[in-house]
Amino acid sequence: MAPHCAASSAAGQTGAAEETQPGAADELRALLIGASDVLSEYVAQSQQPQARVLGGRSVQQMRADLRLDEFPDKGAGADGIWDDVRAVCGAAANTWSSRFLYKLYAAPAPAGVVGEALLGVLNNNSHVFRASPAGTLIESSVAAKLAELAGFPAQTEGLTFPGGSYANMHALVTARNCALPDARRRGLHVPGGRAPVVLTSRHAHYSVDKAAMAAGLGLEGVAHVPTDGHGRMDARALRRMLQRAVDGGLAPVMVNATMGTTVLGACDPLDAIAAVCEDFGVWLHVDASWGGPLALFGGDPPAAPAFAVPRGRIDSMTINPHKLLGVPLQCSFLLVRRGLGTMRQALGLNAGYLFHDDADASELDLGDATLGCGRRPDAIKLWLMWRYYGTAYFVRRVAHARRMALRLAELVRTRTSPAGRWRLVQEPPSTCVCFWFVPRQLAGGSSDEDERWGLATRRICERVNASGTALVDYASVDLPRPGPSGAPEMRRVPDFFRIPLNSPDVAEDALVAVLDAIELAASGLTF
Amino acid sequence: MAPHCAASSAAGQTGAAEETQPGAADELRALLIGASDVLSEYVAQSQQPQARVLGGRSVQQMRADLRLDEFPDKGAGADGIWDDVRAVCGAAANTWSSRFLYKLYAAPAPAGVVGEALLGVLNNNSHVFRASPAGTLIESSVAAKLAELAGFPAQTEGLTFPGGSYANMHALVTARNCALPDARRRGLHVPGGRAPVVLTSRHAHYSVDKAAMAAGLGLEGVAHVPTDGHGRMDARALRRMLQRAVDGGLAPVMVNATMGTTVLGACDPLDAIAAVCEDFGVWLHVDASWGGPLALFGGDPPAAPAFAVPRGRIDSMTINPHKLLGVPLQCSFLLVRRGLGTMRQALGLNAGYLFHDDADASELDLGDATLGCGRRPDAIKLWLMWRYYGTAYFVRRVAHARRMALRLAELVRTRTSPAGRWRLVQEPPSTCVCFWFVPRQLAGGSSDEDERWGLATRRICERVNASGTALVDYASVDLPRPGPSGAPEMRRVPDFFRIPLNSPDVAEDALVAVLDAIELAASGLTF
Incomplete structure (x- = not known):
C-alpha cells in the first residue's frame, strides 16, 4: 500500500494542490477497505462465545501495548495503522459480546457505523445551515418525527446534543431563563430576587444536579422528591414541596421527571406530575434518555404500558437514540414543545460573525439555540439507520x-x-x-x-x-x-x-x- | 448484497443469538466496503476544480432529494443505503473543495475518518475507565503530550469535550467554584455574597458570554476588555478593569485570553495578561481553540512567533484539534494545570451508580471531572492521526x-x-x-x-x-x-x-x- 498521501500533500508547496488532491480519495478508499477487514474481524472475534468482555490486562500492560509514549515525528502511515487499530480494539471494552451488560448502551448497529464514517468524511458542522444543509434538515426532520411519535403538538421542534446530560442542562437553563427573565442578563446574584429551585426525583439522573450546580442554583437548589416503593416520583410529595418552595419565596423553575430511571428503569407518573406542574405553572422536563424508546417504539400491545407521554403536557424531553436504539455514541435529542424560538430567546446571542440575519436560511441555523457552537450532525446516524432498518427494527429491538x-x-x-x-x-x-x-x-x-x-x-x-x-x-x-x-x-x-x-x-x-x-x-x- | 442482517437478528427469538451473531460482522464488512467506494468517489468528485462548494438547490428541493417525509416501516437495507448516503453528500457543504474557506475547519484527514469508524465500532464510552480502557488511556496520554508541547508543568492533565464552547464552559464553572467555594453548594443567590465576573476581550469567542450566562453570572457578568488596533486585549485596561471590579465588591473568577481570535486570528499578549492575573490571583484561561496549534506545532522558526504559551503561568487552555489539525469534528481538549482533581472537586458528584470508589481504576474515570456523563473517546482520532502522519505532518500543516x-x-x-x-x-x-x-x-x-x-x-x-x-x-x-x-x-x-x-x-x-x-x-x- 502506498505511503500516506495526505502527509506528503501537507508538504504543500504552493501550486501542488492539483497533483495531490486525487491522493485523498485513493487514500480514503484504501483506508476504508482496510478498516472493513480489520473491524469486521474484530466484531466476529468479539462475538465468539469465549470472547472476553474486558481484556484483563493491567493498566501498565495496556499502556505498553498501545505504545503510549510514542508520538513519532514521522508517521508510520498505512504500514502501522492496522497494528494501532488492533491495539485499540484489544484494550477496549467489548460491547459486541452478548455478556456486555454493563451500561445503558450496547453494540452499535452496523448501519450506524456507516453513519459515523459519513459524518467523518463530510465534516459538516450543523451550527449554521450553510455549513451543513443536509445535516440540519435531517436533524430537524428526525426531531419532528420523534416529537410526533411522542405525541407532542405540531409546533414542537428539537435538536441534538452531545449526550443526555447536555440536553438536560439546556432544558434547565432555558426553563430558568423563561421563569426568571432577569437571569439571562443580570444573572442570579440579584438582591431581592427569588432563589431558583429545580425539583426532581431522588432516582433521577445526576445530570440534573450537575446542571443546577453549573447554572448557579447550587446543589442545594435541587429539591429531591421522594419516590414510592417502585422508585417512581411521589406526585403528592411533589405538590407539597412545590407549595413549600413558593411559600418560602423560592422560584421553582423546572420539574424534572424521568421516563426510565437510571438504576431501576422506572417511569415517573407523568400525568399526575403534569397536573401538578400545570397548577404551579412550572416547566416540566422529562428525561427519557433511557426509557423514551419504550414510549415511542413500544409496539402494540405496548412493551411497557406505563411508558407513555402525556400528550401536549410536557415542555421538553430528552431522548437518547444512542442507548436503546443502538445508534453509535453520541446521538441525543432534546424536544421542545414551544419550539426552538424559545431556546434561541433564552440562550441565543446571535453572534454576528457566525449567524447572519440577512441570510435567507437563518431560521434554519440550529447553533444559536444552544450554549455550544460547533455541532456534529449526529441525527444523520439515526436517520440512516431508520431508512436502512425501518421503524419495525426499533419496535422489535425495544x-x-x-x-x-x-x-x-x-x-x-x-x-x-x-x-x-x-x-x-x-x-x-x-x-x-x-x-x-x-x-x-x-x-x-x-x-x-x-x-x-x-x-x-x-x-x-x-x-x-x-x-x-x-x-x-x-x-x-x-x-x-x-x-x-x-x-x-x-x-x-x-x-x-x-x-x-x-x-x-x-x-x-x-x-x-x-x-x-x-x-x-x-x-x-x-x- | 444480502438484506440487512441486524434487522432480522432483531426479530430476536430467544436463543437466536448464536446464529445471527456472525451476521453483524459480515454486514459491517460489506457496509464498510460499500462506504469505501461511495465515500471515496464523493471525495474525488468534490475535489474537482469545477466542483460546487454548496449545491445551490433550494431547501424545498433538498428536502425532496432526501425524501425527508419517508420514515419507512420496513427498511430498504443494503439496496437503499447508498442512494441515501449519496443524497446526504449531495446536500452537504463540500469541505473537500480547496475553495471551502468558510469556517475554521476544513476537509478531514483520511486517517481521522478511520478513527470515526473505529469509534463507531467500539462504541466505548469514556465516562468510566472500564467502559473504555483504551479510549481513557489514550485521552490522558494525548492530553499530557499536548500539555508538554504547550509548556505546561508536569502535573497538568486534560480531557476532551464536545467542542471548544463546552471546554470553555467547564473552565469557567471550575474557576467560578474555585473562586467562590459556596457557589457549588449554595449557588450564586447568596445574600451578601460577592457577584462573580469574568473578564475577556471584546474579540473573544461568544462561548465565554454564553458560558457566563449559563453559569448564572448573566451577560452583564462579563466585562469586555478593549483591544489594541490589532485586536489584541489591552492588558493595562484589563488591570484597570480588574481593580475596578474588586473595588466595586465584585468577585473576578476568571480572565479569558484568546490565542487566535475568531475573526482576526490575533493572539492576546499572554505574558502581560498572566502578570495581571497573578497580581489579582485570578484564574487565567486561554481559549486557543483556533490558534493553539500555532504554538504547539509552530515549527522552528515559528510560523507565528506571537503564538507562545507563557510557561506554567496559565491555569487552563482549550485547544481544538478538529480545527487547524484536520481531525474530524469533534475533537476538543481542555488542559488544566492543577490537574483533573481540581475539576473533580469543582464539578464532581461521584454518582454512586456510575463511579465506584472501590474500583482500583477510579482515578482513571474521566467523566466525573465534567458536567456531562457519556463521552465519546474523541482523542483516539487525534492519536491515530499522530501515529499515521507523525508530528511533522501537523507542523507542515500549520x-x-x-x-x-x-x-x-x-x-x-x-x-x-x-x-x-x-x-x-x-x-x-x-x-x-x-x-x-x-x-x-x-x-x-x-x-x-x-x-x-x-x-x-x-x-x-x-x-x-x-x-x-x-x-x-x-x-x-x-x-x-x-x-x-x-x-x-x-x-x-x-x-x-x-x-x-x-x-x-x-x-x-x-x-x-x-x-x-x-x-x-x-x-x-x-x-
Whole structure:
C-alpha cells in the first residue's frame, strides 16, 4: 500500500494542490477497505462465545501495548495503522459480546457505523445551515418525527446534543431563563430576587444536579422528591414541596421527571406530575434518555404500558437514540414543545460573525439555540439507520430488550442455588433488572437491610468483571422503608446487581451465563 | 448484497443469538466496503476544480432529494443505503473543495475518518475507565503530550469535550467554584455574597458570554476588555478593569485570553495578561481553540512567533484539534494545570451508580471531572492521526496554513482591479485573512467607516456563495478608532471578508479563484 498521501500533500508547496488532491480519495478508499477487514474481524472475534468482555490486562500492560509514549515525528502511515487499530480494539471494552451488560448502551448497529464514517468524511458542522444543509434538515426532520411519535403538538421542534446530560442542562437553563427573565442578563446574584429551585426525583439522573450546580442554583437548589416503593416520583410529595418552595419565596423553575430511571428503569407518573406542574405553572422536563424508546417504539400491545407521554403536557424531553436504539455514541435529542424560538430567546446571542440575519436560511441555523457552537450532525446516524432498518427494527429491538428483561427476572426469581439466595429488588418496570445474590452465609436473615449484601454484590461483581466472562454493574437507590416510628422513610438499600437489557444479540444463553458467572464468583468468597 | 442482517437478528427469538451473531460482522464488512467506494468517489468528485462548494438547490428541493417525509416501516437495507448516503453528500457543504474557506475547519484527514469508524465500532464510552480502557488511556496520554508541547508543568492533565464552547464552559464553572467555594453548594443567590465576573476581550469567542450566562453570572457578568488596533486585549485596561471590579465588591473568577481570535486570528499578549492575573490571583484561561496549534506545532522558526504559551503561568487552555489539525469534528481538549482533581472537586458528584470508589481504576474515570456523563473517546482520532502522519505532518500543516495566509494577504495587497479597490483590514497575525473589496462606486472616500463597505461585503459574499464557486464568510469587529474628542473609542468597522486558511489542499490557485469570484460577483452590483 502506498505511503500516506495526505502527509506528503501537507508538504504543500504552493501550486501542488492539483497533483495531490486525487491522493485523498485513493487514500480514503484504501483506508476504508482496510478498516472493513480489520473491524469486521474484530466484531466476529468479539462475538465468539469465549470472547472476553474486558481484556484483563493491567493498566501498565495496556499502556505498553498501545505504545503510549510514542508520538513519532514521522508517521508510520498505512504500514502501522492496522497494528494501532488492533491495539485499540484489544484494550477496549467489548460491547459486541452478548455478556456486555454493563451500561445503558450496547453494540452499535452496523448501519450506524456507516453513519459515523459519513459524518467523518463530510465534516459538516450543523451550527449554521450553510455549513451543513443536509445535516440540519435531517436533524430537524428526525426531531419532528420523534416529537410526533411522542405525541407532542405540531409546533414542537428539537435538536441534538452531545449526550443526555447536555440536553438536560439546556432544558434547565432555558426553563430558568423563561421563569426568571432577569437571569439571562443580570444573572442570579440579584438582591431581592427569588432563589431558583429545580425539583426532581431522588432516582433521577445526576445530570440534573450537575446542571443546577453549573447554572448557579447550587446543589442545594435541587429539591429531591421522594419516590414510592417502585422508585417512581411521589406526585403528592411533589405538590407539597412545590407549595413549600413558593411559600418560602423560592422560584421553582423546572420539574424534572424521568421516563426510565437510571438504576431501576422506572417511569415517573407523568400525568399526575403534569397536573401538578400545570397548577404551579412550572416547566416540566422529562428525561427519557433511557426509557423514551419504550414510549415511542413500544409496539402494540405496548412493551411497557406505563411508558407513555402525556400528550401536549410536557415542555421538553430528552431522548437518547444512542442507548436503546443502538445508534453509535453520541446521538441525543432534546424536544421542545414551544419550539426552538424559545431556546434561541433564552440562550441565543446571535453572534454576528457566525449567524447572519440577512441570510435567507437563518431560521434554519440550529447553533444559536444552544450554549455550544460547533455541532456534529449526529441525527444523520439515526436517520440512516431508520431508512436502512425501518421503524419495525426499533419496535422489535425495544420489544426484545423488554422480553429479555422479563426473562432475566424470571430466571432470577426461579433460580435456586446451594451457594446462596437469588432475590429481585422488584419486578423490572422496563429493561433494567435489579437483584441480589445473597451468599449462603448471609442469607439467614430475612432483612434486605443487611449492608453485607451490598458488600457481597460489590465483591462478586469485581470478580465477574475481572474474569472477563461478563461485564456487569451494581448500584443502589433510596427506597421508602419503615422507619423507627413505622412511618416510611427514604433509606438506601444495599448495593445490588443492575443489568440493563438492550442489544438484539442478547439471548437467554447470555443471561444464564451471567447468572452462572455470579454464582461461580461468589463461591470462592467468604464473609 | 444480502438484506440487512441486524434487522432480522432483531426479530430476536430467544436463543437466536448464536446464529445471527456472525451476521453483524459480515454486514459491517460489506457496509464498510460499500462506504469505501461511495465515500471515496464523493471525495474525488468534490475535489474537482469545477466542483460546487454548496449545491445551490433550494431547501424545498433538498428536502425532496432526501425524501425527508419517508420514515419507512420496513427498511430498504443494503439496496437503499447508498442512494441515501449519496443524497446526504449531495446536500452537504463540500469541505473537500480547496475553495471551502468558510469556517475554521476544513476537509478531514483520511486517517481521522478511520478513527470515526473505529469509534463507531467500539462504541466505548469514556465516562468510566472500564467502559473504555483504551479510549481513557489514550485521552490522558494525548492530553499530557499536548500539555508538554504547550509548556505546561508536569502535573497538568486534560480531557476532551464536545467542542471548544463546552471546554470553555467547564473552565469557567471550575474557576467560578474555585473562586467562590459556596457557589457549588449554595449557588450564586447568596445574600451578601460577592457577584462573580469574568473578564475577556471584546474579540473573544461568544462561548465565554454564553458560558457566563449559563453559569448564572448573566451577560452583564462579563466585562469586555478593549483591544489594541490589532485586536489584541489591552492588558493595562484589563488591570484597570480588574481593580475596578474588586473595588466595586465584585468577585473576578476568571480572565479569558484568546490565542487566535475568531475573526482576526490575533493572539492576546499572554505574558502581560498572566502578570495581571497573578497580581489579582485570578484564574487565567486561554481559549486557543483556533490558534493553539500555532504554538504547539509552530515549527522552528515559528510560523507565528506571537503564538507562545507563557510557561506554567496559565491555569487552563482549550485547544481544538478538529480545527487547524484536520481531525474530524469533534475533537476538543481542555488542559488544566492543577490537574483533573481540581475539576473533580469543582464539578464532581461521584454518582454512586456510575463511579465506584472501590474500583482500583477510579482515578482513571474521566467523566466525573465534567458536567456531562457519556463521552465519546474523541482523542483516539487525534492519536491515530499522530501515529499515521507523525508530528511533522501537523507542523507542515500549520506552516502551510500560515504560508497561505501570508500569500493571500499579499495577493489582496497587490491586486488591482478596475472594478474597485482591495484593502486589507490588517496584516494577518496568524491564519485568518480579513479584507474588503470596495466597489468603485464606494471607493472614493478614504474612510473605512463607510457602512456601505459592509453592505457591499454582504451582498458580494451572498453572490459568491450562491454561485457555488467558493464558500466564504464575512464578519466584523470593534476596533479602537479616534472618537469625537480624538481619544480612541472601540467602534464597529464595516463587515469585511474573513478567510481562514487551514487545509493542506489549499494552494495559490484556490486563493486566486476566490478573489476572482469576489470581483466577478461585485461587477454586477450597484450601490
